[in-house]
Amino acid sequence: MAELSDARIHQLLTEAEDRLAATPHHDITTDVGQPTPKLDSPSPVVDAKGGIARPPQQRLAVRDAHQIIPNNKSDDAGQGWFGLPKTDPNDKEFKRDVQLLQMRGTALDPSRHYKKESLKAKMPRYAHVGRIVEGPTDFYSSRLTRKERKKTLVDELLAAEKASGKFKSKFNDIQGRKASGKKASYKRFVSQRRRRN
Template identity: 35%
Template sequence: MGEVKSLFGADDAELSQLLSQAKQDLARNAAPTTTQAPTDRVALTVPFRLATSDRPLLQLDPQTGTARIDPTARHTPLDTNAQPVDPTVRRKSPSELAREKDQTAGKRWFGMAAPVLTPELKNNLRVLQLRNVLDPKRFYKKDGALKKMPKYFEMGTVVEGPTEFYSGRMTRKERKSNLVDELLADKGARDYFKRKVGEIHAHNESGGKNWYRARMGGGKGKGGNGKGGSGKGGDRGGKHGDRG
């Protein structure tokens, strides 16, 4: 018989050769291989133009060679994030804007508003203007700005520090709603005001008709002084008695 052929058309020698080659390939693949460390590479790219949006607004027509605006690229991402304008809001006129600007003192004064001048607020400002005569033990520099009513101002409360707890603190009973009530509640201040008002009236009336009448004993005229009439009559009676 000739050489024995396998079912696949190869003899035993070829099969053994193929098996040995496959074993060598498996052993080569299973052996550890040394891997090289990857090197970092930085790619420097310089853009040819500034990207204003994701899509360019201009589109080149290949047929005519002219550039035209792309209608689909008009809305940029900034436009999509912007709040829509309410069409029902009316634009303010220059006079209205000037009136709103005149209602505050501006950013330099932190938007201090012009308050509504109520009678109570006017009295408090008047007390501040006359503060130099309220306390005889304190001297205040004359301020010409307080002669007229200010337009922008705010009223506040002075908070005493911990070191002035007994010296500069007012009790809850002494605290009032405004300056005028606090002054009227102070008996010492009322007595001082009454005395100063009397001195001012006496100074203003000195040299006048009422002051002269008070100095002369309250007489009202020539015949009103009874002392003068009785004195003259007594003198006349004495003279007649001497003659008789």
């Protein structure tokens, strides 16, 4: 683009001023294209019948305080959480599963340590119990067979207990401590002495 000289710029500006002076100016305030709308006359708030002023009965109606408002919004965690449903507080199986997760650090496996917050957690507002499906990349020995697969966490825990016998040995330890110094401990002591002889 060619540069404009000062003389050419001055000439263009004077031509623009002449064009502006030639066009007629319109007053903006007087040239309104739409008329102002007329408002309806206000209706009286009080009806006068027989010389007595009474308010209309429609305005005196009592509103129901417990009016049910329809909630069209679905109660789920939203699109960011893939529509995770709201937890049903009356679901007994889910309550048991949450209790098992809370007891995992104390009663179930004391050798493992978990955060205290996760052990004291309340029932979550949005939760869903799912099932882990093994992928094709998992090795065969790490997959569960159909007999080993259980429906709930409680069933899995009981099956693991049958395999390990950990709860039974723990129960026997507690019973042994409770019985120490009593009649049962004396009988056990005598039976052990008889076996030696």
